Amino acid sequence: MTAYIIRRMFTGIIMLIVMSMVTFLLFFSSPVNPEDFACGKNCSPALKAQTKKALGYDEPVTTQWVKFAKGVFVGRDFPDDPALKESAPETIAECPAPCLGYSRTTNSTVTEQIKEAWPISLSLAITAFFMWMIGGIVFGVIAALRRGSIIDRGIVGASLVFYAFPTFFIGLFLYKFLAIKWEIVKIPEYVPISEGGVSVWFQGLLLPAFTLSLVYMAGYVRMTRAFVLESMGEDYLRTAKSKGLAPRKVLYKHSMRAALTPLVTMAGLDLAGLMGGAIITEQVFNYPGLGKLAVTATRNFDLPLVVGIVLVLAAVVIVANLVVDLLYAVIDPRVRVG
Amino acid sequence: MAINRKPIVAVAAAAVVSVSLAACGGGSTSGDGGGSSKEASKGGTLYYLTRTSAEHMDPQRMYVGRDLSNMNRLVYRGLTTFPITDDPDAKFSVVPDLATDTGTASDGGKTWEFTIRDDAKWEDGKPVTCEDFKYGISRTFATDVITGGPNYILSYLDVPVAPSGLPEYNGPYKGDHQEDYDKAVTCDGAKLTLHFRNAWPDFNYAAASLRSFDPYREDKDQGEKSNYQIFSNGPYKLEGKWDATQGGTFVRNDQYTESSDESDSRQANPDKIVYTQGLENEVIYDRIIADSGDDAYAITDRRVPPAYYTQVTGEVADRSSLVDSPYVSYLLPNFNQMKNLKVRQALYMATDVVASTTALGGDKAGTPAKSIVAPNIIGYAENPNFTAPPEGDPEAAKALLEDSGEKLPYPIKFTYAGGTPTLDKQAAALAEGWKKAGFKVTLDPLTDTYYTIIQKPSNDADVVWGGWGADWPSIATVIPPLFDSRINLTENSNGQDYGNYKSDTVNKMIDEAAQIADVDEQAAKYTEIDDQLGKDVAYIPLELTKFYFVRGSKVTNYINNPMTSGFPDLGAIGVEN
Numbered sequence: 056m057t058a059y060i061i062r063r064m065f066t067g068i069i070m071l072i073v074m075s076m077v078t079f080l081l082f083f084s085s086p087v088n089p090e091d092f093a094c095g096k097n098c099s100p101a102l103k104a105q106t107k108k109a110l111g112y113d114e115p116v117t118t119q120w121v122k123f124a125k126g127v128f129v130g131r132d133f134p135d136d137p138a139l140k141e142s143a144p145e146t147i148a149e150c151p152a153p154c155l156g157y158s159r160t161t162n163s164t165v166t167e168q169i170k171e172a173w174p175i176s177l178s179l180a181i182t183a184f185f186m187w188m189i190g191g192i193v194f195g196v197i198a199a200l201r202r203g204s205i206i207d208r209g210i211v212g213a214s215l216v217f218y219a220f221p222t223f224f225i226g227l228f229l230y231k232f233l234a235i236k237w238e239i240v241k242i243p244e245y246v247p248i249s250e251g252g253v254s255v256w257f258q259g260l261l262l263p264a265f266t267l268s269l270v271y272m273a274g275y276v277r278m279t280r281a282f283v284l285e286s287m288g289e290d291y292l293r294t295a296k297s298k299g300l301a302p303r304k305v306l307y308k309h310s311m312r313a314a315l316t317p318l319v320t321m322a323g324l325d326l327a328g329l330m331g332g333a334i335i336t337e338q339v340f341n342y343p344g345l346g347k348l349a350v351t352a353t354r355n356f357d358l359p360l361v362v363g364i365v366l367v368l369a370a371v372v373i374v375a376n377l378v379v380d381l382l383y384a385v386i387d388p389r390v391r392v393g
Numbered sequence: 394m395a396i397n398r399k400p401i402v403a404v405a406a407a408a409v410v411s412v413s414l415a416a417c418g419g420g421s422t423s424g425d426g427g428g429s430s431k432e433a434s435k436g437g438t439l440y441y442l443t444r445t446s447a448e449h450m451d452p453q454r455m456y457v458g459r460d461l462s463n464m465n466r467l468v469y470r471g472l473t474t475f476p477i478t479d480d481p482d483a484k485f486s487v488v489p490d491l492a493t494d495t496g497t498a499s500d501g502g503k504t505w506e507f508t509i510r511d512d513a514k515w516e517d518g519k520p521v522t523c524e525d526f527k528y529g530i531s532r533t534f535a536t537d538v539i540t541g542g543p544n545y546i547l548s549y550l551d552v553p554v555a556p557s558g559l560p561e562y563n564g565p566y567k568g569d570h571q572e573d574y575d576k577a578v579t580c581d582g583a584k585l586t587l588h589f590r591n592a593w594p595d596f597n598y599a600a601a602s603l604r605s606f607d608p609y610r611e612d613k614d615q616g617e618k619s620n621y622q623i624f625s626n627g628p629y630k631l632e633g634k635w636d637a638t639q640g641g642t643f644v645r646n647d648q649y650t651e652s653s654d655e656s657d658s659r660q661a662n663p664d665k666i667v668y669t670q671g672l673e674n675e676v677i678y679d680r681i682i683a684d685s686g687d688d689a690y691a692i693t694d695r696r697v698p699p700a701y702y703t704q705v706t707g708e709v710a711d712r713s714s715l716v717d718s719p720y721v722s723y724l725l726p727n728f729n730q731m732k733n734l735k736v737r738q739a740l741y742m743a744t745d746v747v748a749s750t751t752a753l754g755g756d757k758a759g760t761p762a763k764s765i766v767a768p769n770i771i772g773y774a775e776n777p778n779f780t781a782p783p784e785g786d787p788e789a790a791k792a793l794l795e796d797s798g799e800k801l802p803y804p805i806k807f808t809y810a811g812g813t814p815t816l817d818k819q820a821a822a823l824a825e826g827w828k829k830a831g832f833k834v835t836l837d838p839l840t841d842t843y844y845t846i847i848q849k850p851s852n853d854a855d856v857v858w859g860g861w862g863a864d865w866p867s868i869a870t871v872i873p874p875l876f877d878s879r880i881n882l883t884e885n886s887n888g889q890d891y892g893n894y895k896s897d898t899v900n901k902m903i904d905e906a907a908q909i910a911d912v913d914e915q916a917a918k919y920t921e922i923d924d925q926l927g928k929d930v931a932y933i934p935l936e937l938t939k940f941y942f943v944r945g946s947k948v949t950n951y952i953n954n955p956m957t958s959g960f961p962d963l964g965a966i967g968v969e970n
Contacts, residue, residue, distance in 0.1 A: 102544060
């Protein structure tokens with residue numbers, strides 16, 4: 056088991072290195088010049104060249120990547136200008152290890168920004184996760200147990216509707232009616248627990264999390280229903296029923312266990328993906344999480360921020376994959392980790 | 394300054410980005426009116442809802458009209474400022490702010506002197522001094538640290554230029570050639586003197602519009618790290634930190650005294666102003682139209698999305714305002730491609746501005762423009778070469794095209810800043826008019842790469858879109874930046890001259906204008922240049938952008954000030970208490 060984990064982690068680190076290289080290459084192969092964003096529109100060629108140098112984009116891509124990688128381990132200073140360090144040290148931004156870079160558009164280190172944004176995305180993802188898992192499994196099981204009934208058709212139909220609508224539409228729709236018109240919930244606003252307590256934090260989170268959960272819940276309802284129905288047709292369940300086991304015990308102990316195994320894999324990966332930010336939901340509700348940060352960074356052509364977010368997201372997905380694989384073995388005894 | 398059309402990812406954006414780069418153009422209140430009759434009262438909290446985050450809060454880096462105006466009213470006072478008015482026909486004027494008067498020009502407009510007031514204070518109680526001004530202006534020269542902003546003004550101050558094209562003086566952080574700067578900007582007690590290379594007869598207007606000439610405290614300067622630090626000398630100060638994406642809250646600055654501010658441009662009515670950035674336009678207008686809770690005390694700089702026009706009726710219409718913005722949209726024939734004058738004239742004659750404006754949202758989105766210069770800008774005149782009916786004259790255009798000697802149908806590629814259905818509709822409407830005259834049109838919408846592509850001299854577009862608003866209310870901030878080929882055209886870029894227009898006649902006239910010390914005479918010379926541009930069909934005016942806003946019902950003394958780019962004037966607005 057330990058060897059397996061070490062092997063997977065090693066593979067993950069290689070993947071992160073490759074991803075950072077690919078992001079760098081994609082950035083520099085774009086026709087857009089990053090110095091144009093910083094220099095402004097009335098920029099002379101001389102000024103553009105100076106801005107490019109100040110941003111460090113005048114160096115070869117490989118040199119820039121090596122500096123970036125080195126910064127992860129030993130930290131960096133921005134701007135990396137010896138003359139400025141000597142004459143005006145107060146203008147130098149220190150970026151301690153693990154330094155993922157310095158954003159010249161937001162004027163703070165990438166690590167700081169991710170630290171600020173991640174709890175917000177995490178709050179949103181976990182709250183939505185609980186909502187969709189509970190709703191998805193409960194409605195999925197009900198639909199499976201009432202197969203063919205109006206309830207089944209109603210649940211499956213509703214889930215199809217929510218699955219079909221784009222997230223931004225559901226988000227804007229709920230925002231407009233639940234928050235603005237009927238004032239059932241508060242205007243969404245992220246308030247950390249440390250500032251407003253759990254109640255205020257949750258109230259501000261309710262609508263974005265609900266929006267996000269609806270989209271995912273729809274898929275989970277249909278899958279739970281399918282998995283439960285599939286498992287209910289298995290021979291070992293027929294055997295359990297014929298042995299006289301209570302239907303409730305058959306459902307919870309045998310059928311659900313089999314049905315939940317593939318759901319765990321999916322849920323783990325979905326949750327991991329969301330921890331990197333729910334881009335559309337955060338954009339619609341103006342939630343300053345990683346998703347919104349990613350959009351802003353992309354629009355501003357902010358390479359350090361883009362690379363930082365890509366790496367954090369990739370790391371989360373890699374770790375989640377590993378955890379899911381390990382959990383899989385716990386839930387399903389047929390799987391053995393070798 | 395250019396209007397930026399920057400589509401965003403995933404969510405549909407409004408037609409034209411209303412937060413555009415710096416401007417101080419004219420405006421006119423019309424239609425639904427521009428002001429609220431409710432008397433202002435002190436106290437309460439005003440909510441400012443917006444989509445686009447401020448790129449910079451550093452005065453020397455700011456270059457967005459909305460931010461320049463708002464921060465001037467709240468936290469950054471300058472040498473001069475614009476008075477409060479909602480009169481669309483008010484002649485532009487400036488009033489003294491931190492200076493005791495609006496400045497004295499000498500040496501044919503090349504030297505300006507101001508005396509700094511002795512009773513204005515920073516938020517920590519220390520006085521604002523002449524040295525603070527000198528230090529603030531010096532920061533714009535540190536172009537390796539203080540990036541962005543209207544950096545072209547570096548070339549205005551009389552500081553020697555290095556062979557690289559940049560000033561020898563490189564700002565206060567490194568301080569090379571400090572002595573050159575010390576000659577160009579001097580302090581003698583409270584007397585600030587600025588020496589310029591050429592005549593700058595309306596410098597005091599520029600000082601009111603831009604924040605580049607504002608004071609900055611040296612001991613508070615952390616270079617690039619200061620981008621979102623706000624150290625106030627105005628009636629408000631920042632509470633806590635400014636969040637680059639979400640905004641911040643301004644509260645009263647107890648070191649500010651009304652007696653130190655005789656500009657009458659800062660009524661400072663609300664006790665608190667809460668900025669919320671990053672909201673979608675649709676969300677902003679859902680909230681303001683619903684007018685419930687705190688949103689009844691809200692204003693915005695975002696224009697009403699065309700899809701919401703039908704909701705602005707009855708009580709909501711009473712809360713709306715429709716004013717001219719200082720921004721003009723136009724088309725630029727690419728002179729590297731479209732060299733035949735008759736073809737360019739035909740293109741102009743075939744341009745259906747009415748259909749184009751209708752596609753953008755009709756009369757609430759814009760009105761046909763008669764020049765690249767906005768009305769109310771000093772030096773504005775209808776360009777006598779653009780007399781075709783606004784819906785175009787396809788027959789006359791066809792005749793011109795046939796007379797051009799070119800093979801018909803004449804193929805043209807129209808490259809425009811697209812990415813939203815509204816902008817695509819506008820392009821299609823223009824193409825329809827051109828087709829009627831005998832052009833074969835290929836539409837080429839671009840999104841984030843738009844300016845990168847059209848700024849390449851080798852780009853193969855025949856026509857491109859552009860937008861501009863004056864940096865301060867002078868035609869001098871429109872013509873040279875857009876059509877002086879010497880400052881724009883280089884081997885790799887056409888700068889702001891997206892049409893690659895190059896005219897020795899126009900360049901010579903620009904040089905002549907730059908030597909004129911009288912504001913009105915200089916403006917008249919630029920008007921002549923505009924006429925020449927019209928003769929060459931260097932541009933084709935489209936529409937003067939309109940600002941259409943709705944505010945909350947408990948907002949008082951609401952004013953869209955034409956002198957502060959037509960945005961809501963935070964110097965006047967209050968809320969019911």
